[in-house]
Amino acid sequence: MSVAAAYLTKLNPEQRRAVEHGAASTEAGCGPLLVIAGAGSGKTNTLAHRVAHLIVGGADPRRIMLLTFSRRAAAEMTRRVERIAAEALGAKAGVMTDALTWAGTFHGIGARILRDHAGEIGLDPGFTIHDREDSADLVNLCRHELGFSKTETRFPTKGTCLAIYSRAVNAEMALEEVLRAAFPWCMAWTAELRALFAAYVEAKQRHNVLDYDDLLLYWAQMVAEPALAAELSGRFDHILVDEYQDTNRLQSSILIALKPAGRGLTVVGDDAQSIYAFRAATVRNILDFPGQFDPPAEIVTLDRNYRSTQPILAAANAVIGEAAERFTKNLWTERTSGEPPGLVTVRDEIDQARYVADRILENRETGTALKAQAVLFRTSHHSGPLEVELVRRNIPFVKFGGLKFLDAAHVKDMLALLRFVQNPRDRVAGFRVLQLIPGVGGSSAARLIDQMTGVRDPFGALAEAAAPPRSGDDWPAFVDLALALRSGRAGWPAEFGAARLWYEPHLERMHEDASVRRADLLQLEQIAGGYPSRERFLTELTLDPPDATSDQAGMPLLDEDYLILSTIHSAKGQEWKSVFVLNAVDGCIPSDLGAGTSSEIEEERRLLYVAMTRAKDDLHLMVPQRFFTHQQSSTGDRHVYAQRTRFIPPSVLKNFQLTTWPIAAQQANAGRAAAQPVKVDIAQRMRGMWR
Numbered sequence: 001m002s003v004a005a006a007y008l009t010k011l012n013p014e015q016r017r018a019v020e021h022g023a024a025s026t027e028a029g030c031g032p033l034l035v036i037a038g039a040g041s042g043k044t045n046t047l048a049h050r051v052a053h054l055i056v057g058g059a060d061p062r063r064i065m066l067l068t069f070s071r072r073a074a075a076e077m078t079r080r081v082e083r084i085a086a087e088a089l090g091a092k093a094g095v096m097t098d099a100l101t102w103a104g105t106f107h108g109i110g111a112r113i114l115r116d117h118a119g120e121i122g123l124d125p126g127f128t129i130h131d132r133e134d135s136a137d138l139v140n141l142c143r144h145e146l147g148f149s150k151t152e153t154r155f156p157t158k159g160t161c162l163a164i165y166s167r168a169v170n171a172e173m174a175l176e177e178v179l180r181a182a183f184p185w186c187m188a189w190t191a192e193l194r195a196l197f198a199a200y201v202e203a204k205q206r207h208n209v210l211d212y213d214d215l216l217l218y219w220a221q222m223v224a225e226p227a228l229a230a231e232l233s234g235r236f237d238h239i240l241v242d243e244y245q246d247t248n249r250l251q252s253s254i255l256i257a258l259k260p261a262g263r264g265l266t267v268v269g270d271d272a273q274s275i276y277a278f279r280a281a282t283v284r285n286i287l288d289f290p291g292q293f294d295p296p297a298e299i300v301t302l303d304r305n306y307r308s309t310q311p312i313l314a315a316a317n318a319v320i321g322e323a324a325e326r327f328t329k330n331l332w333t334e335r336t337s338g339e340p341p342g343l344v345t346v347r348d349e350i351d352q353a354r355y356v357a358d359r360i361l362e363n364r365e366t367g368t369a370l371k372a373q374a375v376l377f378r379t380s381h382h383s384g385p386l387e388v389e390l391v392r393r394n395i396p397f398v399k400f401g402g403l404k405f406l407d408a409a410h411v412k413d414m415l416a417l418l419r420f421v422q423n424p425r426d427r428v429a430g431f432r433v434l435q436l437i438p439g440v441g442g443s444s445a446a447r448l449i450d451q452m453t454g455v456r457d458p459f460g461a462l463a464e465a466a467a468p469p470r471s472g473d474d475w476p477a478f479v480d481l482a483l484a485l486r487s488g489r490a491g492w493p494a495e496f497g498a499a500r501l502w503y504e505p506h507l508e509r510m511h512e513d514a515s516v517r518r519a520d521l522l523q524l525e526q527i528a529g530g531y532p533s534r535e536r537f538l539t540e541l542t543l544d545p546p547d548a549t550s551d552q553a554g555m556p557l558l559d560e561d562y563l564i565l566s567t568i569h570s571a572k573g574q575e576w577k578s579v580f581v582l583n584a585v586d587g588c589i590p591s592d593l594g595a596g597t598s599s600e601i602e603e604e605r606r607l608l609y610v611a612m613t614r615a616k617d618d619l620h621l622m623v624p625q626r627f628f629t630h631q632q633s634s635t636g637d638r639h640v641y642a643q644r645t646r647f648i649p650p651s652v653l654k655n656f657q658l659t660t661w662p663i664a665a666q667q668a669n670a671g672r673a674a675a676q677p678v679k680v681d682i683a684q685r686m687r688g689m690w691r
C-alpha cells in the first residue's frame with residue numbers, strides 16, 4: 001500500500017467511499033455527493049479526510065471552498081485536515097492547509113465574496129455589517145418614521161418585524177405566506193409590513209450596511225446572474241458543506257447556482273439533528289439534494305456510531321424513534337457494554353444542582369477530568385442554580401451559548417466606534433458613538449450625522465462641525481480620535497488600544513462596575529490582535545461572535561481543568577465522556593417557547609436527541625419536580641410542578657435506569673405529607689394577631 005493511502009485504512013468502508021468519491025475521475029471535479037451521517041458516525045472526521053485526500057491527490061487548496069456552521073468548526077476542520085495530510089505530505093501539509101483560505105461560514109465567506117466583487121454588483125466595498133440587534137434598531141427607526149409605532153392597535157415589535165422579514169428572505173417565501181404560516185396574528189398588518197420592509201431596505205442602502213440576511217441574499221442575487229456565477233464558480237473546483245441539515249433555502253440556491261451540475265459538490269448532514277428550523281433552515285435541503293442533478297448525487301450513509309455505548313445509543317434511538325417523520329436509519333455500535341442512561345428525579349432545581357455537582361466530583365475522583373464532562377440545557381438561564389452550586393464548591397466551569405459578550409453595552413460601544421470609523425454612513429453606529437460624548441443627545445447626534453451625510457469627506461465635515469454645547473474638551477478629543485483612527489496610521493490592532501484609551505474615562509463615568517467592564521475590553525483587545533485588519537475583525541466578530549469569552553480570547557484556562565456548561569444548540573458537533581442534561585421536563589424540553597406547532601415540537605425532540613448523542617460513556621437526564629417561577633421577586637416562593645418530558649413516554653422509559661434522589665429524604669417527605677396531621681396552624685395564629 002502506498003504511503004498516501006495509509007490514512008484511509010482507519011476508515012470504515014462507507015467512510016472510505018465518501019472520502020474517495022470521484023478520486024478516479026479524470027475530468028476537473030467529480031459528481032455530486034450526499035453523505036447522510038448519523039450522530040457520532042464520524043461525519044467531521046470523514047469530511048476532513050475527504051479534504052485531505054483531495055489535497056494529497058493534487059487538488060489546489062486555494063480552489064476548495066469549505067462551508068461549516070461556525071468559524072470554530074472551520075478552524076477545527078482545517079487542523080484535522082493538516083494532521084491527516086501530514087501522514088502523506090509530511091511538513092509540506094502545513095503550507096497546503098494554510099492555503100485553505102476559503103474555509104468558513106456561509107455568512108463569512110459571503111461577506112468576503114461581496115467585498116471582492118462589490119464593484120461589479122453596485123455595492124460600496126466599505127460596507128459594515130449589522131448584527132441582529134443593530135438591525136432591529138434600524139427597523140425600529142423606520143417604524144417610527146412611518147408612524148407605525150403610534151397606531152391605535154399595537155403594531156408588531158421591532159423584533160417581530162425583523163423575524164418576519166428574515167424568514168421571508170431566508171425561506172424565499174412571500175410575505176403573506178410567512179405571516180399565514182408563522183405569524184398569523186400579524187396578518188392585519190400585511191400592507192404596513194411591506195411598506196416597512198421597503199423602507200428598511202432603502203435605509204440599509206443609504207447607510208451602506210448589510211444585515212446577516214443580506215450577505216446571503218446579495219450573494220444569491222449575484223450568482224443568479226449567469227456571467228457572475230460562471231466567474232465565481234470557476235474559482236472553485238470543490239465546494240464542501242458540513243451540517244447541511246441546518247442550511248436554508250437561500251443557501252441551497254447559492255450552491256446550486258454555483259455548481260448547477262453538482263460537479264465538485266459534497267454536502268454532509270443528518271436530518272435527525274436538524275435544530276435550526278426556527279431560523280428557516282430546512283431539512284428538505286438534504287432530502288431534495290440528490291434529485292436536483294442529472295445524474296443524481298451519489299448517496300453514502302454512515303450509520304455506525306463510534307461515540308456512545310450501546311445502552312446510550314438505544315435510548316437515543318428510542319427517543320428519535322418517536323419522531324413523526326425520519327429518514328436516517330437507527331445507529332449501531334460495537335461498544336456493547338455500559339450502564340443504561342440514568343433518569344434521575346429530584347425535588348427541585350436546587351437538588352438538581354447538588355446531584356449534578358456530586359456526580360461530577362465523583363467522576364473526577366475516578367479519573368474523568370472536568371473537561372471530559374458537560375452539563376447541557378435548553379436555555380441559558382436553566383443553569384443558574386447550578387452555577388451557584390459550582391461557585392460555592394469551587395468547581396471551575398466555562399459556559400457556552402447564551403453568554404452575550406457582544407451584547408454588553410460597553411462592548412457594543414467599542415464596536416460601534418470602530419464601525420463608525422470604518423463606515424461613517426452607518427447611522428446606527430454613529431448614533432450610538434456620538435451619544436457617548438457628554439452633552440451630546442439624540443438630536444445633536446442626528447444633526448452631526450446629517451452634516452456628515454452626502455459629503456465627499458465625512459470626517460472633514462465632522463471636524464468642521466460646531467462643537468455641541470456643553471461638550472467641553474470631550475468634543476475635540478473625540479474628533480482627534482476619529483480622525484486618527486480613520487487615517488489608519490497607527491495600524492491594527494494599535495488602533496484598538498487608542499480607541500480603548502479614549503473610551504475608558506467615559507466607561508468610568510457611565511458605569512459603577514467599570515473595572516469589570518474594562519477587563520472585557522482588554523479581552524476584546526486580545527481577540528482584536530488575532531485579526532489582520534479592522535475590517536476583518538469587525539466582519540468576523542459580527543458574523544460569528546464568540547460563544548464564551550474564553551472561546552476566542554487568550555485562553556487563560558487552557559492548562560487548567562474546567563467543566564463545560566453549554567446550551568444544547570452550542571453543543572452541536574461536540575462529545576464528552578459524561579453528559580448531564582438538565583430539566584428534562586415539559587416546559588423546558590420541549591420549551592414553552594417552542595411548543596406551538598407540531599414542527600416546533602419535532603425540532604425540540606431532535607434537540608433532546610442531539611443532547612443525548614453527545615455522551616460517550618455516561619448520560620444522566622435530570623427531572624426536577626418543582627420549579628420556582630421566574631416572574632416574581634427574588635424572595636418569592638411561587639412554584640409549579642413539572643412533568644417528565646413528553647419525549648420519554650412510557651414505551652421509551654425502559655431504556656433508562658430510574659432513580660430518585662436523595663432517596664431517604666424523598667421517602668421521608670412523601671411519608672410525612674401523607675401521614676402527619678397538621679400540628680399547628682401558624683397562618684391562623686398570624687391572622688389572630690390582628691383581631
Ligand SMILES: Nc1ncnc2c1ncn2[C@@H]1O[C@H](COP(=O)(O)OP(=O)(O)OP(=O)(O)O)[C@@H](O)[C@H]1O
Binds near residue numbers: 038041044046
Ligand atoms: N473510522 C473510525 N474509527 C474509529 N473511530 C472513529 C472513526 N470515525 C470516527 N471515529 C470517532 O467517532 C467519534 C465521532 O466522530 P465525529 O465527531 O467526526 O462524528 P460526527 O458524525 O461529526 O458527530 P455528530 O454529528 O454527532 O456531531 C470521534 O471520537 C471520532 O474520533
